[in-house]
Amino acid sequence: MYRIREVDGSDDEISDTLRGLHRLTFLDSAPVPEFGVGHWWLAYQERLPVGFAGVVPSSYVANAGYFCGVGVLRAHYGHALQLRMMRAMELRARQNGWRCVVSDTTNNLFSANNFIRAGYRLYQPGQPWGWSNTLYWRKPTKSLAFGRRIRRTRTPLS
Numbered sequence: 001m002y003r004i005r006e007v008d009g010s011d012d013e014i015s016d017t018l019r020g021l022h023r024l025t026f027l028d029s030a031p032v033p034e035f036g037v038g039h040w041w042l043a044y045q046e047r048l049p050v051g052f053a054g055v056v057p058s059s060y061v062a063n064a065g066y067f068c069g070v071g072v073l074r075a076h077y078g079h080a081l082q083l084r085m086m087r088a089m090e091l092r093a094r095q096n097g098w099r100c101v102v103s104d105t106t107n108n109l110f111s112a113n114n115f116i117r118a119g120y121r122l123y124q125p126g127q128p129w130g131w132s133n134t135l136y137w138r139k140p141t142k143s144l145a146f147g148r149r150i151r152r153t154r155t156p157l158s
């Protein structure tokens with residue numbers, strides 16, 4: 001049984017946990033984020049942190065959140081933890097009033113498939129910030145509100 005919890009990345013103990021998970025999941029292949037900025041989530045199995053994700057204000061896209069990192073320990077792959085943390089992140093993005101969430105993947109089919117599952121679309125930013133083979137993803141936050149509106153107006157079956 002897994003739980004997703006938003007955490008305070010500026011708390012020393014939490015940032016140590018985030019840093020440890022980042023190291024174990026990215027294996028030093030990506031720079032360690034500044035955990036004091038943005039919003040962060042941990043995925044727990046019981047009391048054990050097994051995954052993390054974060055969103056920060058985008059430096060490239062106006063009024064947007066940048067989904068800046070997600071990692072799950074290998075032993076816990078396959079429980080849709082990236083997807084579950086993305087859902088929590090998108091609610092926060094909407095509460096922040098951001099018009100969309102953007103992100104990118106490079107050579108990562110597992111993560112790319114989760115962006116597709118979560119309803120993101122590929123797009124080409126005006127100022128690409130990655131490598132020549134980086135894929136850029138975007139999801140308007142209004143599509144979240146749209147999904148909620150559909151559920152509220154559904155006629156009950158009887």
Ligand SMILES: CC(C)(COP(=O)(O)OP(=O)(O)OC[C@H]1O[C@@H](n2cnc3c(N)ncnc32)[C@H](O)[C@@H]1OP(=O)(O)O)[C@@H](O)C(=O)NCCC(=O)NCCS
Nearest residue numbers: 025070071072076077078079080081082083105108110111
């Ligand atoms: C990307 C990542 C977070 C996805 O983890 P996840 O949420 O557990 O993945 P899913 O639940 O979508 O897994 C779907 C399937 O792919 C498999 N899978 C997921 N990531 C995998 C990986 N890196 N290598 C091999 N198989 C993987 C799962 O075992 C599962 O297989 P199954 O359907 O046979 O059970 C995880 O691979 C990871 O932490 N990778 C290292 C860090 C990273 O690359 N982050 C993303 C940067 S863009």
